Amino acid sequence: MKRSNVKSRIKKDELNPLFHFKDKEEDDKVLTNGVIKQALKSGKLELSSKNLKFVPEKVWNLRETGKINSDVFDLNQKPNEDDLWWNQASLKHLDLSSNVLTEISGNIGNLLDLTVLNLQDNALTTIPPEIGLLEKLTRLNLSRNRIEQLPSQFFRLRELKYLNLSHNSLEDISADLSDLVMLEVLDLSNNQLESLPGGIGFLTRLTDLSIHHNKLQNLPNDITSLRNLQKLDMMNNDIKFLPEYMGDLRRIEFIYAQHNDIDKLPDLEGCEHLQELHISNNFISEIPERFCEKLPSLKVLDLRDNKIAKLPNEISMLQSLMRLDMSNNSINSLPSSLSTLAHLVSLQVEGNPIKSIRRDIIACGTQRILKTLKDREGNVNTMKVTQSPTIPEKLFPDIYQLKKTRSLTLCGKNLSEIPEQLFIDAKQAEISIVDFTKNKLKQLPEGLKHLSPMIAELNLNSNLLTEIQPFVSDFDHIKYLNLSCNHLDSLPDEVGLLITLREINIANNRFITFPKCIHELIHLEIILACDNKIEEFDASEEGLGALKRLATLDLSNNNIKTVPPVLGNMTQITTLLLHGNSFRAPRHQILESGTQSILSYLRDRIPKEF
Structure with missing residues (x-):
């Protein structure tokens, strides 16, 4: 093959690798006059994903850099308003994420007005002590670095509300963590922590605590003092024991404890707002009867891959339950009381030695299993003789009931339509939950339009819905929508x-x-x-x-x-x-x-x- 006579047009200096570490001089060029001017105008400096190995020195003294040079200032020329120092904003938001930074200068202590600092996704191994000078800092993200230890001055950041230290190499956390009393969100996940410091219970404003993927063997007892905690994620640790009583977590909504060594369910009486409990892949052997009695809001219970041998009849007391996963346990029979759970749409029992229900019925899924259990329950009830007269149940709740429960619940009443006045009363009662499970509705009741600004949960499970009207788009605060067990084959774009x-x-x-x-x-x-x-x-x-x-x-x-x-x-x-x-x-x-x-x-x- 002949060699081509056409000369390459690629210059020699263009043959360098596409990605390379820039030197300090190249990094400084990233901070152009235009970038500085915009930062001084807005108080925000975005230097994310710039492949920086060094932070440009000018960052630590932006206002000095942006001053008008008095030596060359022309008195006959009107200065730009943005260049006047009194119109320049101090730096409050600094984003240096997704670079290749290995260190941060102690000059960061100059940024006394900084409220938001993002250093995630770099190669930092240490944090300078001067960070403790940033007393106005409210949000700090140090995730996805290589940090092994925090300086003692770090815990002077007493205005912090959000702190993310996930995906680092921390082996321990100082007890001074309890000084960060304003914290609302704390993420310590994906580190090498073997314990949490005592005193964590002093973080009483905390709403979200993530400690998953560590080496924790237990939780400090004062963790139950976190009265405002809504989400606790401790999955993938080596935890053997949970605090025996966790009922003081009055506002807890989500608990994730999968993949640990827990052998006993904690006492959650008092956790009336708990919606989801995930505690699969542990060594739990039983569900205590009283466990089911005081969890009125529980919607998801995940206990798969444990050693549970029996599902108690009291499971029927979890009347809000929607998903129950008991896969891969040692259960040999299912209680008929499961069929009374009006909202249950997902029941997973595969991998159990169940003998009371045929395998082909189990393979057909949730509704077939519940129907089989309901038929058995019905046969038992027909054999019972009722000796006392029944009291007729009131069909619709009055406004006083609506105000008390803050919910409009009409379950299992075979309704095909609902009077508009009921929705008007519900609006006056400021309800947030609507539950029309097990009725005969063919479309959304028009009266729901009265409640569109306030509905947070809408449950229309087990009706005869064939379509969803476009006005569903008016539900601009809705968090939960259940349309299961209907006749729908499409949803409108408005959803x-x-x-x-x-x-x-x-x-x-x-x-x-x-x-x-x-x-x-x-x-x-x-x-x-x-x-x-x-x-x-x-x-x-x-x-x-x-x-x-x-x-x-x-x-x-x-x-x-x-x-x-x-x-x-x-x-x-x-x-x-x-x-x-x-x-x-x-x-x-x-x-x-x-x-x-x-x-x-x-x-x-x-x-x-x-």
Whole structure:
């Protein structure tokens, strides 16, 4: 083959690698006059993803850098208003995230007015003591670095409300952590912590505590003093014992304790706001009867992969329960009382030696199991003789009941329509929860329009709905929407406007295609779409991949033919259910191995791009 005579037009200095560490002089050039001017105008400096190895020195003295040079100042020329020092804002927001910084200068102490500092995703191993001078700091993100220790001065940041130290190499935290009394969100996940400091209970403003993926063996007893705590995530540790009584966590809503060594359920009496308890992959052997008595708001109970041998009849006292996962335990029978749980739409009991119900019935899913249990309960009830006369139940609640409960609940009354006056009364009572489970409604009652600004939860499970009217878009504060067990085969585009939704349930309907409007619900954490006829779904960035907060995805018992490999990139998913579909891969063994195994399998099959 002859060598081409055409000379290359590529210059020699253009043959350098595309990515390389810049020297200090190159890093300084990032801070142009235009960037400085904008920062002095807004008080915000964004230097994220600039491939910086060094922070430009000018950052620590921006106002000095931006001063008008008096030596060359022309008295005959009117200065730019933005250049006048009294019109310049001090730096309050500094973003240096996603660079390759290995150290931060002690000059950071000059930024006395800083309120927000983002240093996540760098290569920092230490933090300068001078950070303690930033007494106005309210948000600090140090996640995804290599920090092994914090200076004692760090705990002088007493105005901090948000602190993220996740994905570092911390082995211990000083007891001075308790000095950060304004903290509302604390993330210590993905470190090497073997214990939490005593005194953490003094952080009484804390609402969100993440300590998952560490080496913790127990929790300090004073953790129950966190009276405002709403979310506690301690999954993937070595915890053997939880505090025996956790009822003082009066406002707790979510507890994640999967993948530990816990052998006993804690006493949660008093946790009346608890909505989700995830405590799978532990060594729990029983569910105490009293455990079920005082959790009126519990919607999700995940106890899969434990050693539980019996499900007590008292489980029926969890009247708000919607999802119960008892997979892979040692249960040999199911109590008939399960059929009385009006909101239960997902019951997982695979992997148990159940003998009281045939395997083919269990394979048919939740509704078939509950129907079987209900039939048995009915047969028992027909044998009982009622000796006392029944008192007629009032069909609709009055305004006093509505004000007391702050909810409009009409369950199991076979209603096909609901009077408008009831909605007017409900509006006056400022209700936030509407529950019309087990009726005969064919569409959304028009009266719901009166409640659109205040509805947070709407439950229409087990009705005869064939369509959802466009006015659903008016529910601009809704967080939970249950449309399961109806006759729906589509959702209107207006559902995509419900951006406050955290959970949507469309299980047991007639969907053939996955509703695209759901892709617009960017704050969704839970999607339940099992027991439909869905043939395919989009997991790309334009589809489910856009839902960065999605933690639970249930697509079991559909007609899905292939699972898109890009679903494996959604690593934030903690519960993925795909069984009962027609695809051949992933195989059954992988599905049984759990969510992380499925996601890993899918990631390995994403086509390589060259």
